[in-house]
Amino acid sequence: MTDTLDIIQGCLETLSIFKQIIRSVADKMTKPFxxxxxxxxxAAGKVKEGTTVMLGGFNYGGVPYTIIDALHDQxxxxxxxxxxxxxxxxxxxxEPVGVARLIVNKQVSSMVISHMGLxxxxxxxxxxxxxxxxxxxxxxxxxxxxxxxxGLGGFLTPTGVNTAYEKNRxxxxxxxxxxxxxxxxxxxxxxxxxxxxxxxxxxxxxxxxRNFNPIMATAADIVIAEVDEIVPIGExxxxxxxxxxxxxxxxxxxxxxxxxxxx
Amino acid sequence: MTDTLDIIQGCLETLSIFKQIIRSVADKMTKPFxxxxxxxxxAAGKVKEGTTVMLGGFNYGGVPYTIIDALHDQxxxxxxxxxxxxxxxxxxxxEPVGVARLIVNKQVSSMVISHMGLxxxxxxxxxxxxxxxxxxxxxxxxxxxxxxxxGLGGFLTPTGVNTAYEKNRxxxxxxxxxxxxxxxxxxxxxxxxxxxxxxxxxxxxxxxxRNFNPIMATAADIVIAEVDEIVPIGExxxxxxxxxxxxxxxxxxxxxxxxxxxx
Amino acid sequence: xxxELKEKEARERIAKKIAADLExxxxxNLGIGIPQLIPNFMPEGVNIYLQTExxxxxxxxxxxxxxxxxxxxxxxxxxxxxxxxxxxxxVSFGILRGGHIDVTVLGALQVDAEGCLANWTIPNVRTPxxxxxxxxxxxxxKVYIATRHFEKNGGSKLLEKCTxxxxxxxxxxxxxxxxCLIRNINGKMVLEEIVDGVxxxxxxxxxxxxxEISPNLKIMKC
Amino acid sequence: xxxELKEKEARERIAKKIAADLExxxxxNLGIGIPQLIPNFMPEGVNIYLQTExxxxxxxxxxxxxxxxxxxxxxxxxxxxxxxxxxxxxVSFGILRGGHIDVTVLGALQVDAEGCLANWTIPNVRTPxxxxxxxxxxxxxKVYIATRHFEKNGGSKLLEKCTxxxxxxxxxxxxxxxxCLIRNINGKMVLEEIVDGVxxxxxxxxxxxxxEISPNLKIMKC
Numbered sequence: 008m009t010d011t012l013d014i015i016q017g018c019l020e021t022l023s024i025f026k027q028i029i030r031s032v033a034d035k036m037t038k039p040f041x042x043x044x045x046x047x048x049x050a051a052g053k054v055k056e057g058t059t060v061m062l063g064g065f066n067y068g069g070v071p072y073t074i075i076d077a078l079h080d081q082x083x084x085x086x087x088x089x090x091x092x093x094x095x096x097x098x099x100x101x102e103p104v105g106v107a108r109l110i111v112n113k114q115v116s117s118m119v120i121s122h123m124g125l126x127x128x129x130x131x132x133x134x135x136x137x138x139x140x141x142x143x144x145x146x147x148x149x150x151x152x153x154x155x156x157x158g159l160g161g162f163l164t165p166t167g168v169n170t171a172y173e174k175n176r177x178x179x180x181x182x183x184x185x186x187x188x189x190x191x192x193x194x195x196x197x198x199x200x201x202x203x204x205x206x207x208x209x210x211x212x213x214x215x216x217r218n219f220n221p222i223m224a225t226a227a228d229i230v231i232a233e234v235d236e237i238v239p240i241g242e243x244x245x246x247x248x249x250x251x252x253x254x255x256x257x258x259x260x261x262x263x264x265x266x267x268x269x270x
Numbered sequence: 271m272t273d274t275l276d277i278i279q280g281c282l283e284t285l286s287i288f289k290q291i292i293r294s295v296a297d298k299m300t301k302p303f304x305x306x307x308x309x310x311x312x313a314a315g316k317v318k319e320g321t322t323v324m325l326g327g328f329n330y331g332g333v334p335y336t337i338i339d340a341l342h343d344q345x346x347x348x349x350x351x352x353x354x355x356x357x358x359x360x361x362x363x364x365e366p367v368g369v370a371r372l373i374v375n376k377q378v379s380s381m382v383i384s385h386m387g388l389x390x391x392x393x394x395x396x397x398x399x400x401x402x403x404x405x406x407x408x409x410x411x412x413x414x415x416x417x418x419x420x421g422l423g424g425f426l427t428p429t430g431v432n433t434a435y436e437k438n439r440x441x442x443x444x445x446x447x448x449x450x451x452x453x454x455x456x457x458x459x460x461x462x463x464x465x466x467x468x469x470x471x472x473x474x475x476x477x478x479x480r481n482f483n484p485i486m487a488t489a490a491d492i493v494i495a496e497v498d499e500i501v502p503i504g505e506x507x508x509x510x511x512x513x514x515x516x517x518x519x520x521x522x523x524x525x526x527x528x529x530x531x532x533x
Numbered sequence: 534x535x536x537e538l539k540e541k542e543a544r545e546r547i548a549k550k551i552a553a554d555l556e557x558x559x560x561x562n563l564g565i566g567i568p569q570l571i572p573n574f575m576p577e578g579v580n581i582y583l584q585t586e587x588x589x590x591x592x593x594x595x596x597x598x599x600x601x602x603x604x605x606x607x608x609x610x611x612x613x614x615x616x617x618x619x620x621x622x623x624v625s626f627g628i629l630r631g632g633h634i635d636v637t638v639l640g641a642l643q644v645d646a647e648g649c650l651a652n653w654t655i656p657n658v659r660t661p662x663x664x665x666x667x668x669x670x671x672x673x674x675k676v677y678i679a680t681r682h683f684e685k686n687g688g689s690k691l692l693e694k695c696t697x698x699x700x701x702x703x704x705x706x707x708x709x710x711x712x713c714l715i716r717n718i719n720g721k722m723v724l725e726e727i728v729d730g731v732x733x734x735x736x737x738x739x740x741x742x743x744x745e746i747s748p749n750l751k752i753m754k755c
Numbered sequence: 756x757x758x759e760l761k762e763k764e765a766r767e768r769i770a771k772k773i774a775a776d777l778e779x780x781x782x783x784n785l786g787i788g789i790p791q792l793i794p795n796f797m798p799e800g801v802n803i804y805l806q807t808e809x810x811x812x813x814x815x816x817x818x819x820x821x822x823x824x825x826x827x828x829x830x831x832x833x834x835x836x837x838x839x840x841x842x843x844x845x846v847s848f849g850i851l852r853g854g855h856i857d858v859t860v861l862g863a864l865q866v867d868a869e870g871c872l873a874n875w876t877i878p879n880v881r882t883p884x885x886x887x888x889x890x891x892x893x894x895x896x897k898v899y900i901a902t903r904h905f906e907k908n909g910g911s912k913l914l915e916k917c918t919x920x921x922x923x924x925x926x927x928x929x930x931x932x933x934x935c936l937i938r939n940i941n942g943k944m945v946l947e948e949i950v951d952g953v954x955x956x957x958x959x960x961x962x963x964x965x966x967e968i969s970p971n972l973k974i975m976k977c
Contacts, residue, residue: 037557040616158671240616253582
């Protein structure tokens with residue numbers, strides 16, 4: 008009798024674990040219809056040592072400043088960043104901006120970026136070997152991210168052919184023309200920036216703040232959008248949606264950072 | 271003296287030819303800022319025997335019906351078509367629709383399409399070898415066109431791997447995963463369909479009429495958009511533009527075709 | 534003898550069973566045919582969200598049957614539900630191929646023990662074309678096959694190895710017919726549920742696909 | 756001795772010359788530095804349209820210097836002109852790489868006789884990164900280089916073969932310096948225009964790049 012009860016007890020426990028597994032898979036599969044609105048700290052809290060993070064933005068525009076500030080204050084080290092550029096930290100703009108705050112604070116161990124001409128600290132850390140930076144042509148970078156989000160295995164581009172960039176990369180010649188074979192890029196988390204979201208997470212952008220954001224929204228396991236405003240469902244015309252809400256896990260309202268206010 | 275004059279005359283003629291060459295290159299380079307509004311017949315008139323034509327649309331939606339009607343009436347043979355499907359011509363819809371009008375009229379010598387399940391005539395012509403049809407998976411087809419428009423040399427996709435579709439196509443294995451290498455597609459002319467254009471050719475779409483149209487707009491030497499309405503510059507918010515006018519050569523106002531009216 | 538069903542009854546049973554199997558909140562792409570019946574049979578309180586490959590996110594029932602500006606991939610008028618959006622085909626197939634869809638439900642000409650699917654051509658007879666199916670099976674997180682168990686001539690559609698050109702291989706997760714539910718568990722096709730009154734041995738003998746029988750074989754509610 | 760110019764004078768001369776060389780109606784992408792001066796020098800009646808790689812089509816002057824919602828690639832506030840649009844970076848680089856831009860004007864660290872350009876790194880000294888330049892030179896229909904003729908130390912920036920890592924090779928169509936205009940004609944660098952008062956032999960001897968002299972060598976108006 009005790010044996011039978013033990014067996015049943017064991018079965019129930021197994022079942023419970025099994026149900027948890029199913030649930031956790033399901034959680035990963037379906038994104039909520041109504042998106043939770045979380046604090047910048049909750050968003051930043053998802054980043055651990057070693058996490059790969061995509062950060063939207065191009066120069067000053069379309070940067071998730073508020074989440075980056077929280078990530079800075081959280082102090083997590085060894086973050087792997089994918090972003091267009093290293094933002095500003097130079098004689099003209101000595102106070103670091105956006106991702107430059109994380110770089111200067113030595114939280115970033117590696118980056119895949121396209122440009123760091125406005126970040127003197129990043130260039131110095133790079134030349135001293137203090138940070139691992141992979142430079143990609145900008146069109147190649149955005150296409151690699153798109154490829155990662157779209158389930159493709161790679162693409163062929165003429166960009167960088169017959170330059171030093173070609174070295175250590177596979178090239179393919181087709182009909183006498185040489186191309187570089189580029190591979191997809193994905194991240195654990197993408198922090199993007201948009202103008203307005205509706206409650207279902209549909210996003211629209213403003214001006215040149217669009218840049219890499221809609222593409223990064225497709226290429227990370229978790230996608231959190233910092234927005235100026237959240238409007239009721241129905242206020243964004245379905246024909247005008249740029250990023251459909253199915254890509255979005257949660258929303259953060261932008262805070263009072265001076266650059267956030269100007270963008 | 272006569273010799274000198276002859277030489278000068280010759281020089282002037284050479285110069286004039288040279289100027290014409292420069293001019294024709296320049297004409298090809300820059301698309302007009304204000305787009306000419308042309309008739310469906312003028313649009314169709316750009317198609318000659320052997321021209322490769324992209325036709326926008328997916329099933330009933332987003333099809334440039336008015337230009338297709340003009341192309342049908344023009345009767346040009348040996349047209350090479352790139353489109354999503356072969357439209358309708360079947361027991362339920364016996365009167366051919368859209369591109370099916372050109373197929374039934376034997377104007378189409380070859381097609382790259384994804385689906386012809388609703389066109390019994392196309393299937394019969396295909397099985398009898400009367401038309402050259404290359405079938406592509408739909409996601410592969412749209413990506414090939416995008417690749418053609420974006421200056422890339424190809425892409426790797428998991429779609430169709432380990433199926434008969436893989437035969438006669440190059441495959442590449444990366445990190446133990448097999449992909450098919452797909453090549454870009456371009457056309458001489460794309461006839462697309464949009465909802466509204468402004469005078470500068472910026473386009474917005476309605477509902478599922480968007481489909482392949484914005485992508486085809488990037489991948490042809492000449493792009494002509496059939497639209498419901500042309501509005502003054504300024505009426506389409508630059509943040510809502512889907513196809514920028516820089517891709518567009520000319521506009522056609524949609525006519526009275528019954529399907530044009532319902533889409 | 535296996536109980537015979539009318540076409541309508543069989544199709545509705547398959548649709549109903551898959552409807553009951555879907556997770557609440559799932560983003561779903563439905564193929565043409567039986568899959569299109571599924572929305573009619575969703576259990577109370579379980580919501581799924583429909584994506585159409587021609588660009589609708591959150592498809593709903595048609596408002597005006599004459600309006601073809603919003604249609605499904607089969608050309609039938611639909612609507613977009615509040616919170617939905619329209620996308621172009623490159624984005625739509627990025628969604629499908631990129632693993633952003635939770636579930637797709639497709640019909641089959643043949644399906645086999647290795648999880649391969651054939652549903653786009655019968656050479657020399659009928660070639661509708663693959664449309665979006667090859668991309669969808671390559672990318673959806675979970676692929677359901679909704680199919681009658683047998684051909685009109687009595688032959689099994691569930692084969693040891695497909696004979697028709699494939700749509701994808703190793704891609705099928707669940708097969709639902711009017712008689713049973715089969716799940717792909719680590720590459721093995723496992724019979725998990727069987728309709729009450731269907732003789733297991735007879736079904737096995739008439740099904741060319743070799744199925745493992747689940748130790749927890751259940752009656753398929755329908 | 757070649758006539759010496761103040762930095763501002765030299766830069767404006769180069770910008771003015773390129774402005775005069777551009778076709779009316781051209782869609783143009785401008786790099787950072789000298790190229791940004793070009794819009795100030797467009798001749799009466801000649802319009803060009805500016806695209807910025809960060810997503811503006813038809814860029815215009817800033818309205819509010821504090822508003823960073825519409826900026827150029829260098830971060831300076833701009834506006835979008837009537838008839839323009841904003842696009843995401845995948846579309847922007849599809850435009851650039853896909854040959855939809857008529858002209859790009861870029862600065863150079865070095866440019867050589869084979870039409871190769873170096874402008875993104877001086878190893879161990881300065882590595883701003885290539886940004887969009889590699890894609891732009893791969894795709895634009897016509898590539899202008901706007902550059903001072905010499906380094907600060909007097910060395911020629913126009914070389915027989917670039918020594919710095921390249922941005923692209925065989926891509927340069929026109930080079931304009933404060934002294935001359937050089938056009939790539941079928942792969943040969945041809946000196947077509949020279950500034951009045953500049954000694955041809957002296958310029959040739961101080962320019963490492965071997966130039967062919969056009970039979971119709973003209974005075975460069977500036």
